[in-house]
Amino acid sequence: MDKRAATRARIVAAADRLFYEQGFEHTSFTAIAEAVGISRGNFYYHFRTKDDILAAVIEARAAETRAMLEQWAAEAPSPQERIRRFVRIVVANGDDIQRFGCPVGTLTAELAKLRHPSRPDAVAVFTLFRTWLGKQFTELDPTADADALALHVLAGSQGIAMLSNAFGDEAFVRREVARLDAWLDSQVTANR
Amino acid sequence: MDKRAATRARIVAAADRLFYEQGFEHTSFTAIAEAVGISRGNFYYHFRTKDDILAAVIEARAAETRAMLEQWAAEAPSPQERIRRFVRIVVANGDDIQRFGCPVGTLTAELAKLRHPSRPDAVAVFTLFRTWLGKQFTELDPTADADALALHVLAGSQGIAMLSNAFGDEAFVRREVARLDAWLDSQVTANR
DNA sequence: GTCTATAGACCGATAGAC
DNA sequence: GTCTATCGGTCTATAGAC
Numbered sequence: 001m002d003k004r005a006a007t008r009a010r011i012v013a014a015a016d017r018l019f020y021e022q023g024f025e026h027t028s029f030t031a032i033a034e035a036v037g038i039s040r041g042n043f044y045y046h047f048r049t050k051d052d053i054l055a056a057v058i059e060a061r062a063a064e065t066r067a068m069l070e071q072w073a074a075e076a077p078s079p080q081e082r083i084r085r086f087v088r089i090v091v092a093n094g095d096d097i098q099r100f101g102c103p104v105g106t107l108t109a110e111l112a113k114l115r116h117p118s119r120p121d122a123v124a125v126f127t128l129f130r131t132w133l134g135k136q137f138t139e140l141d142p143t144a145d146a147d148a149l150a151l152h153v154l155a156g157s158q159g160i161a162m163l164s165n166a167f168g169d170e171a172f173v174r175r176e177v178a179r180l181d182a183w184l185d186s187q188v189t190a191n192r
Numbered sequence: 193m194d195k196r197a198a199t200r201a202r203i204v205a206a207a208d209r210l211f212y213e214q215g216f217e218h219t220s221f222t223a224i225a226e227a228v229g230i231s232r233g234n235f236y237y238h239f240r241t242k243d244d245i246l247a248a249v250i251e252a253r254a255a256e257t258r259a260m261l262e263q264w265a266a267e268a269p270s271p272q273e274r275i276r277r278f279v280r281i282v283v284a285n286g287d288d289i290q291r292f293g294c295p296v297g298t299l300t301a302e303l304a305k306l307r308h309p310s311r312p313d314a315v316a317v318f319t320l321f322r323t324w325l326g327k328q329f330t331e332l333d334p335t336a337d338a339d340a341l342a343l344h345v346l347a348g349s350q351g352i353a354m355l356s357n358a359f360g361d362e363a364f365v366r367r368e369v370a371r372l373d374a375w376l377d378s379q380v381t382a383n384r
Numbered sequence: 385g386t387c388t389a390t391a392g393a394c395c396g397a398t399a400g401a402c
Numbered sequence: 403g404t405c406t407a408t409c410g411g412t413c414t415a416t417a418g419a420c
Contacts, residue, residue, distance in 0.1 A: 021305065022305050023217070023305040023306065025215070025217055025218055026217055026305065026306060028400085029399080029400065029401090030398085030399085039403095040403090041402095041403070044401075048402090049401075050399095100304065101301050101304065101305075105354050105358075106301050106305070108357070108358050109293050109298050109354070110215065110302070112291070112358075113213065113215040113218065113298070114218060123358050123359070126355075126358050126359070148364070148367060151355060151364050151368075155348075155351030155352055155368055156347075156348075156351055158350065158351040158354040158355060159346075159349070159350040159351030159352075159354070162347070162351070162354065163346060163347045163350060165301060165304055166304075166315050166318050172340070172347075176343075176347055179344070194388095195388080196389075199390095220408080220409065221409080221410065222408085222409090230389095230391085231390065232391085232392080233390070233392050233393085233412095233413090233414095234390045234391060234392095236412070237388085237389060237390070238389095240412095241410075241411075242410065386420085387418105387419090388417105388419080388420100389418090389419100390415105390417080391415090392414095393415100394413080394414100395411080395412070395413095396409105396410100396411095397408105397410090397411105398407105398409075399408075399409075400405105400406095400407090400408100401405085402405080
């Protein structure tokens with residue numbers, strides 16, 4: 001990787017984190033430049049506008065998500081176990097979610113209010129999870145409405161993330177994850 | 193109501209709507225003043241700072257919520273029917289939620305990222321629903337963990353609102369509301 | 385004449401953009 | 403490093419109701 005690409009990657013990583021922690025609009029150029037440790041002037045060598053950075057951040061998140069889903073698919077033996085991996089995100093990233101919510105959910109919600117042109121790209125990250133989950137449910141039961149089940153799981157984890165952020169109640173998160181797990185079990189049993 | 197209070201109320205109503213549609217930070221003084229039809233200068237006669245407006249908006253939302261919950265409690269005969277009223281919000285306000293998400297959820301999420309001092313007050317609106325729902329579940333079954341059940345319903349509707357906003361899929365909303373209704377039925381049946 | 389409500393000029397700071 | 407627009411925030415003059 002040449003120096004240009006390396007700096008670009010550092011900018012994207014810093015912006016990603018700041019957009020998550022502070023929101024897209026609230027994060028200024030200056031804040032990103034400071035986090036990376038470069039001057040604002042240097043900045044424009046890599047990105048012309050703030051929207052360009054946002055696009056790069058969303059692209060990076062999408063790539064990261066694809067890699068993660070592929071890894072889960074490779075590691076976990078059964079569809080049920082794979083779906084369980086997804087459900088576990090809200091526990092594994094519990095601390096971040098409690099403080100800043102779900103990165104996918106909060107970004108799409110913000111971009112919706114801003115009527116931002118990149119909003120569909122942010123939604124596409126949601127869609128990655130949606131179709132991946134749908135695939136697992138189809139494997140579990142080819143006759144099921146896999147997309148509906150996928151959205152149910154997605155909605156469940158979004159609700160948990162939202163209230164975790166609002167109330168900071170870890171017991172609630174564990175309880176609701178267990179509930180989702182149990183629901184998943186019941187789906188598998190029903191298919192036997 | 194004197195003229196001062198009337199103008200103040202109009203400002204709060206306009207700010208409420210704009211904060212909902214565009215987010216708190218994105219909404220400028222100029223935008224609110226334009227929406228109300230007054231000059232920016234006049235503004236400071238009624239509110240000194242933007243945070244003061246936010247505080248007034250949150251207070252208004254809390255009062256509105258309390259009134260709504262009281263009305264539901266008065267109108268609906270059974271606890272189950274009352275809880276059902278709550279679940280129906282995502283359908284009744286389906287259009288707004290699809291475009292701007294849940295007003296309570298999106299505001300608390302934004303204020304969390306901004307580390308805004310009024311965030312606890314925004315969360316308190318969530319708590320109004322939480323305790324009201326808990327009360328209904330206690331009436332349904334005094335031995336149940338009413339708060340856990342309340343949070344489950346709250347999380348369910350938050351998840352629906354989030355994905356409704358992301359995907360704009362009305363069939364999904366109806367499906368998930370039906371699912372929550374069925375779950376509620378099962379809770380009632382289990383108690384018999 | 386006094387008070388209430390209003391308008392609009394104006395401030396420093398900071399935003400994104402170049 | 404500079405430029406311009408706009409941000410939240412402040413001050414003062416004044417029009418009209420009483």
